[in-house]
Amino acid sequence: MSNASVETRPNSQLAAPDPQQPEPGAPENWRRFFSFSTDHKVIGIQYIVTAFVFFLFGGLLAMVMRGELITPDADLVDRTVYNGLFTMHGTIMLFMWTFPMLNGLANYLVPLMIGARDMAFPRLNAIAFWLVPIFGVILTASFFVPGGPSQSGWWAYPPVSLQNPTGNLINGQSLWLVAVALSGVSSIMGAVNIVTTIFRMRAPGMGWFKMPAFVWTVFSAQIIQLIGLPALTAGAVMLLLDLTTGTSFFDPVKGGDPVLYQHFFWFYSHPAVYVIVLPIFGVFSEIFPVYARKPLFGYKVVVVSSLLITVLSLVVWVHHMFASGTPGWMRMLFMFSTMAISIPTGIKVFAWVATVWGGKLRLTSAMLFGLGGLSTFLFAGITGIMLSSAPFDIHVNNTYFVVGHFHYVINGAVVMGFYAAIYHWFPKMTGRMYYEGLGKLHFALTFIGINLIFLPMHPLGLMGMPRRVASYDPEFAFWNVIASLGGFLLGVSTLPFILNMLSSWTRGEQAGDNPWRAIGLEWLVSSPPPHENFEEIPIIVSPPYGYGSDEPLVSNNPKGTFEESAASTQIANLAGEAN
Amino acid sequence: MGQQAYSWLPPQASAESILIDKLFSFMTAVGTFIFNGVVGTLLYSVLFQRAAKYDPSDGPPIEGNVKLEIIWTGIPILLILWIGTVSYQTYDQMGILGSMTQKTMETVETVPAEPTQKVATSVEESATSAPIEVHSRQWAWEFRYPKEGVSSTELHLPVNQRAKFKLTSEDVIHGFFVPAFRVKQDIIPGKEIDFSFTPIREGRYRLRDSLYSGTYFAANQTDVVVESEAAYQKWLQTAAKTTPTAAANVAQTEFAQAEKTSVSLGWATVKPAPAPIVNYSNQPNTSQPTPQFEEEPHE
Numbered sequence: 016m017s018n019a020s021v022e023t024r025p026n027s028q029l030a031a032p033d034p035q036q037p038e039p040g041a042p043e044n045w046r047r048f049f050s051f052s053t054d055h056k057v058i059g060i061q062y063i064v065t066a067f068v069f070f071l072f073g074g075l076l077a078m079v080m081r082g083e084l085i086t087p088d089a090d091l092v093d094r095t096v097y098n099g100l101f102t103m104h105g106t107i108m109l110f111m112w113t114f115p116m117l118n119g120l121a122n123y124l125v126p127l128m129i130g131a132r133d134m135a136f137p138r139l140n141a142i143a144f145w146l147v148p149i150f151g152v153i154l155t156a157s158f159f160v161p162g163g164p165s166q167s168g169w170w171a172y173p174p175v176s177l178q179n180p181t182g183n184l185i186n187g188q189s190l191w192l193v194a195v196a197l198s199g200v201s202s203i204m205g206a207v208n209i210v211t212t213i214f215r216m217r218a219p220g221m222g223w224f225k226m227p228a229f230v231w232t233v234f235s236a237q238i239i240q241l242i243g244l245p246a247l248t249a250g251a252v253m254l255l256l257d258l259t260t261g262t263s264f265f266d267p268v269k270g271g272d273p274v275l276y277q278h279f280f281w282f283y284s285h286p287a288v289y290v291i292v293l294p295i296f297g298v299f300s301e302i303f304p305v306y307a308r309k310p311l312f313g314y315k316v317v318v319v320s321s322l323l324i325t326v327l328s329l330v331v332w333v334h335h336m337f338a339s340g341t342p343g344w345m346r347m348l349f350m351f352s353t354m355a356i357s358i359p360t361g362i363k364v365f366a367w368v369a370t371v372w373g374g375k376l377r378l379t380s381a382m383l384f385g386l387g388g389l390s391t392f393l394f395a396g397i398t399g400i401m402l403s404s405a406p407f408d409i410h411v412n413n414t415y416f417v418v419g420h421f422h423y424v425i426n427g428a429v430v431m432g433f434y435a436a437i438y439h440w441f442p443k444m445t446g447r448m449y450y451e452g453l454g455k456l457h458f459a460l461t462f463i464g465i466n467l468i469f470l471p472m473h474p475l476g477l478m479g480m481p482r483r484v485a486s487y488d489p490e491f492a493f494w495n496v497i498a499s500l501g502g503f504l505l506g507v508s509t510l511p512f513i514l515n516m517l518s519s520w521t522r523g524e525q526a527g528d529n530p531w532r533a534i535g536l537e538w539l540v541s542s543p544p545p546h547e548n549f550e551e552i553p554i555i556v557s558p559p560y561g562y563g564s565d566e567p568l569v570s571n572n573p574k575g576t577f578e579e580s581a582a583s584t585q586i587a588n589l590a591g592e593a594n
Numbered sequence: 595m596g597q598q599a600y601s602w603l604p605p606q607a608s609a610e611s612i613l614i615d616k617l618f619s620f621m622t623a624v625g626t627f628i629f630n631g632v633v634g635t636l637l638y639s640v641l642f643q644r645a646a647k648y649d650p651s652d653g654p655p656i657e658g659n660v661k662l663e664i665i666w667t668g669i670p671i672l673l674i675l676w677i678g679t680v681s682y683q684t685y686d687q688m689g690i691l692g693s694m695t696q697k698t699m700e701t702v703e704t705v706p707a708e709p710t711q712k713v714a715t716s717v718e719e720s721a722t723s724a725p726i727e728v729h730s731r732q733w734a735w736e737f738r739y740p741k742e743g744v745s746s747t748e749l750h751l752p753v754n755q756r757a758k759f760k761l762t763s764e765d766v767i768h769g770f771f772v773p774a775f776r777v778k779q780d781i782i783p784g785k786e787i788d789f790s791f792t793p794i795r796e797g798r799y800r801l802r803d804s805l806y807s808g809t810y811f812a813a814n815q816t817d818v819v820v821e822s823e824a825a826y827q828k829w830l831q832t833a834a835k836t837t838p839t840a841a842a843n844v845a846q847t848e849f850a851q852a853e854k855t856s857v858s859l860g861w862a863t864v865k866p867a868p869a870p871i872v873n874y875s876n877q878p879n880t881s882q883p884t885p886q887f888e889e890e891p892h893e
Contacts, residue, residue, distance in 0.1 A: 093860030094809050094848075163861025168806050174766040174783060175808050180862040187861075267784035273767060274782060308645070309653035313663050338769065338804070340782040343691055347682055354674045358667065365666040368635050374653035375645035386640065390633055397625035400674075404681035406688060407618050410776040413769060413804045477602045479773020481804050484812035488800065532650070563655030 051145065053137035054546060055126050058144050060444060062119025063437070065147055069111035072155075074506055076104040081468070081502035084495050089486040097485035098166040099158075099187070105169030106154065106191065109287075110198045113429065115147050117294050118205045120436055121233045123444065125209060127537035128227045130218025130555065130573070132547040135211040139204055146201035150194040157190040165191035168483060170280055171251075173265040173273045177258055184259055192255040199248030206240035209233060218536070220555035220570075224315060227535060227559045231318040232297030235325040236290040242329060243283035243290075250279030274340040281332035289328040292392075292424060293321055295432035296363055299385055302435055303367050305533040306382035307374025310560040312366045320359035327356040337405045338412040346405045353403035357396065364393060379531075380454025384435035387462045391427025395420055398473065416476025422469045426505075431461065434512070441516075442530045446542040447523030453515040460508030467501025534561055539573050549573040596623030607799055607820060608775035609792040610688045615776070617684050621677060690777055692788025697762065725758035725788065729870075730768035730781050733810040733845035735801065736870040744833045747841040748876040749801060749818040751793050752826040761787040765867070769804030772818055780805050793820040809863040810845035817876055833874040840868070841875030 047057055048064070080100050083091040092100070122140065126133055134140045157164040162181030165171065165188045176188055213234045217226070253264040254276065263269030265276040304311045311317060333341060333349035367389055376382070398420040402408050411417060434457070441449050471494035476482075480491045487495070529538040536553055537544070553573040557566045599615075599622035606612050726749070727738040738745045751757045761770055763781040770789065771778040777791045803814035821829070845866035852860065 089812065093852075094812070095860035095863050098809060098811075099861055161862070166809070166861065172767060172806070175806065178766070178808065178864050180864045267782070270784075273784075307639075307653060308651070310655055310657045312656065313658040316658070316663055338778045339767075339780045340694060340785060340787070342694070343685070347685065350681060350685075351678050354678050357674060358670050361670045362663070362667055364632065366663075368632055369656075369659075369662070371636060371639045372643070373656070374639070374643060375649060375651065376639060376643050377645050378640065386636060390636065393629060393632055397629055400677065401618070401621045401625065404617060404621065404677060404684075406614055406681055406684040407621065409690075409778050410614055410618075410773070412778055413771075413806075474602050477604075479604055479771070479800070479802065481769075481771065481802050481812075483806045486812045488815075560657075561655075563652035 051141055053133070053141050055122050055134045055137065055140060056444070056544065056548075058140055059119045059121075059123025061144055062115045062122060062147070065144075065151070066112045066115035066119060069107050069115075069151060071509065073104050073107035073112055074509070076100050076107070078502055078506050080104065081499040083485060084487075085499040087487050087489045087492050087495075092485075094485045095163065095166060098168075098483070099164045101483055102165050102168050102191075103154070103158070106165075106195070108425070109169065110195060111147070111151050111154065113291050113425065114198070114202055116433055117236070117291060118143070118202070120294060120298075120433075121205075121209055121237075124440065124537065125212060125230055125233055126216070127443075127540070127544060127548055128230050128535060129213065129216060129221055130536050130549060130553045131212060131216035132549060132552075134208050135216055136208045140208050143201045143204035143208065146197055146204075150197040150201070153190055153197070154194040157187040157194075160185055160187055160190065162186050170277075170284075171195075171254065172280075173254060173257065173271075173276050174267060176254060177266055179258060189255060189258055192251050192258065196248050196251045196255070199244050199251065202240055203244050203248070206237040206244070209237045210241065218549075218553050218555055220553075224318070225555050225558050226318070227297075228300035228311060228314065228318050228321075229294065229297035232293040232295075232300070232321045235321040236293040238325050239286045239290045239293075239328060243286045246279050247283035247287075250276055250283075253279075274336075277336055277339055278332070281335045285332040285335060286328040288424065289324055291429055293324060295388065295392075295429050296321065298432045298436045298439075299367055299389060300363075301535070302381055302385040302439055303370045304560045304562055305439070305531050306377045306379060306385070307371045308377075308562050309370055309374040310562050312369035313362075314558065314560060317363055317366045320362045323359040324356060327352065327359070331356060334403055334405075334408070337408045350403055350405040354400060357400050357403075360396060364389070364396070379438070380449070380451060380458055381435045381439035383455065383458040384431045384438065384461075387458060388428045388431035388435060391423050391431065391465060395423035395427060398423070410479075411476045413482055414476035415472040415480045415482055418482045419469045419472030419476060422472070423465075426469065427465050431465075434458075434461070437516075439531070440537075441519070442526030443537055443542050443544070445520050445523070446526055447519055448526050448530060449515050449519040449523060453511045457508060457511045457515065460504060460511070464501050464505030464508050468498045468505055469501070471495070471498040471501075534568055535559065536568070536573065539569065541574065595626035596620065599623075603776075604774045604799075605795065605797070606774075607793055607795040607797060608772075608777065609794050610690060611774065611776040613684045613687055617680060620680060624673060624677070688777075688791075690789060690791050691779065692790065694782075694788070695786045697784060697786045725760045725790075728759050728761045728770060728781070728789075729764060730762070730770070730803070730814075731764040731867045732766060732808055732864060733803070733814040733866055734841070734843050734870050735803075735814070735816045736872060739830060742830045742834055744830055744874065745838065745870070745872040746833060746874040747816055747870055747872050748874060749816065750826055750829050751818065751820050752823045753796050753820050754792070754794055755823070756790055756792050759789040761789050766807050767805050768807050768814070769802075771802045771804035772799055773802070774799040775818075778804050793818075796820050796822065810848065810866060813844035813848070829874075836873045838871045838873050839875070841870050841872050843869035 048061055052058060083097055161183060167176035167188060179186055179188060213230060256262040257264055257266055263271040265271045265273050267273055300311050300317060331349060331353045333345055334353045337346050402420060438449060438454055475491055475494045478491065480487055526542045528541055540548055551571055551573050553569040554571050555568065556570045557568050596619045599619040603615055606615060724741045727740060729736040735747060736745060737749045761779060761781045763783040765783060767783065768781045769778060770781055775791055775793065779787060779789050781787065797820055799818045801816050801818045803811055807814060846869045849866050
């Protein structure tokens with residue numbers, strides 16, 4: 016298996032000033048992160064950094080919101096501004112942070128984990144990424160058009176989203192819809208690429224049941240993208256037509272059906288939660304074995320349950336509409352389908368607990384974030400089952416109970432999972448170690464902050480405080496003050512992280528190939544991995560989590576020769592130019 | 595924990611609330627058990643199963659246990675079936691949602707807030723308990739009692755009687771939500787939705803718009819008064835004799851104020867509909883919502 020140079024290298028032709036492919040991770044080549052690179056590792060980091068910038072922006076909006084909600088009256092900002100803020104907060108956090116971040120992780124890790132040199136379609140990959148800043152700018156620009164940004168919530172339910180008080184063709188809502196449609200196109204491109212890569216580019220010997228759990232979960236999630244995203248994108252386009260050209264798909268005054276939009280929206284946007292959380296399940300499945308020094312418990316059941324979640328997630332969307340214009344039989348049907356999804360999810364949770372149990376634990380920052388994310392996810396899962404019960408949901412639907420539940424999933428499990436992933440693979444991505452002390456401080460602030468802001472939302476919802484309100488009755492003040500303080504703490508918690516990442520990337524200790532003594536193809540190559548990852552395509556002979564046994568993972572040396580790694584890189588580069 | 599769950603909820607002011615609170619208490623008990631079990635196990639591992647500082651060895655290579663996996667798949671399935679069945683029965687007993695019929699939307703020409711004529715025409719309906727018409731709009735609630743010819747911005751209901759409603763919206767989707775009754779229903783423009791529940795406890799409660807409806811959404815709230823049959827009849831009679839006047843309306847007041855100031859601090863907004871003209875209105879020109887239902891010690 017020494018087909019080191021059969022693939023074309025489009026990047027060396029595109030990057031005009033520097034014909035030689037730069038070594039990823041080398042600081043002098045930071046400019047490549049601003050170029051149209053087709054290297055999946057560069058694109059992965061581009062995604063991650065871009066997404067994180069928008070995460071800070073969305074978080075800032077949330078902190079203004081919490082500032083407004085610290086008192087019952089609408090006094091800090093105008094009601095219209097508050098409504099714009101929560102709309103843009105939700106939109107940015109989902110479409111500009113969570114999805115790009117997931118694509119970044121998948122981009123970076125999937126080819127490395129399956130023993131491929133790059134994604135199946137490197138150029139498509141780059142285009143999908145470069146759409147992100149484009150629709151990010153469109154979305155941000157909507158703050159500056161007359162009338163301000165969209166104020167209809169991130170669901171953009173008609174008729175509110177069709178009201179367009181400015182009367183202009185270019186308004187916050189239409190820009191919002193263009194951005195969301197573009198985001199859909201970008202994600203579909205990404206999904207086609209990732210699914211194809213996992214299907215076609217696995218290294219010899221890597222059967223389905225030798226694939227790391229992270230790859231399984233990314234695969235399951237991207238299948239959902241392929242099935243669900245066209246519905247959302249179509250819904251957004253139809254709404255845009257209603258808004259700009261006067262069609263009446265959803266406008267009740269002209270005989271349209273606003274509830275139909277809700278079906279379009281949730282048919283994708285509920286499964287989207289699984290698109291988001293499945294790869295985080297994958298991160299948990301990767302991280303717990305490494306830091307507990309034990310194989311993933313029940314590997315086959317865990318990965319198959321990902322596919323079960325994929326299938327079930329496509330038939331649960333109406334649980335967002337239990338209080339909407341839905342008949343009783345529909346509510347009952349979707350109540351049972353929603354509850355069913357907790358079974359494969361429960362299997363995973365129990366398997367992680369069993370993986371950790373009896374191991375030899377190392378509480379690194381990554382492990383702490385993993386365990387913290389697991390416990391918040393468990394809490395969110397339990398409130399999730401409560402919400403799936405239609406009669407109870409009728410009481411708490413559209414209240415802060417739902418906001419609390421959702422943020423326990425997204426900020427609790429998913430964002431903590433992201434942090435776990437960043438800490439775990441930071442040495443691989445940059446070739447340097449991060450500072451463990453700052454990482455632990457970051458964890459403590461984040462974990463306390465998350466519980467302080469989102470736990471009080473549950474009693475608020477039970478008491479009957481609706482979501483999306485700029486003002487509220489004084490009886491809700493107590494819990495809101497606590498939540499706001501937690502929100503500010505959560506904002507502060509990003510500071511040690513940023514400091515840690517920036518200083519470690521430039522001045523951290525050299526990491527070596529495998530600082531965690533982890534098992535996995537990505538840990539067999541140098542840190543950061545060379546362009547095209549593997550000198551020699553690995554041949555996999557063992558299942559992925561062989562902790563505690565001495566079987567080798569691969570039967571060859573994917574790095575080429577150990578002694579002359581520098582020389583072999585040169586040869587690879589020469590071979591690349593020869594192509 | 596299951597018992598404690600009751601204290602997190604508002605007073606039980608409807609027959610439905612008793613059913614829902616029981617369901618919530620049951621789910622809280624089950625949930626607490628699972629949460630403590632899993633987190634307790636994790637915490638034990640974190641506290642007592644840490645690797646020594648220079649111990650590079652691995653843990654035991656246990657890859658699975660079929661018996662254990664069958665147990666933790668089987669028990670959740672049974673639990674889910676149990677919770678599902680209880681939920682189904684609860685929903686069945688509540689029976690809050692009736693039929694949903696199509697209704698042509700009023701266009702901009704037939705502006706809302708002309709209730710007097712409408713109420714007059716519907717007086718002919720002489721059903722013994724004609725449903726109360728709930729008219730929602732941006733941003734006001736209006737309740738019309740067609741038989742008695744009364745319109746009000748405050749909802750009055752007799753205690754221990756099935757209250758029936760016809761929910762309609764004149765512009766966007768609103769949500770009819772009374773936390774103390776644990777009932778909620780989105781009001782879809784272009785549809786007429788039959789809705790019902792049974793208040794069982796006298797008092798004043800908050801009625802909130804639960805589905806985001808635009809700029810003054812948060813202010814689109816009013817009160818529900820549950821009273822004895824006698825007090826209810828008396829209120830209806832007094833209200834019927836009162837000449838309709840424009841009710842106080844938070845959205846209107848704030849919008850008028852915002853228009854007066856020379857510098858706009860906000861973004862574009864839909865103009866609020868004119869304040870409803872009703873026989874009876876609560877909220878005497880205040881932009882602050884009145885305090886919630888009177889608190890009572892809860893058992």
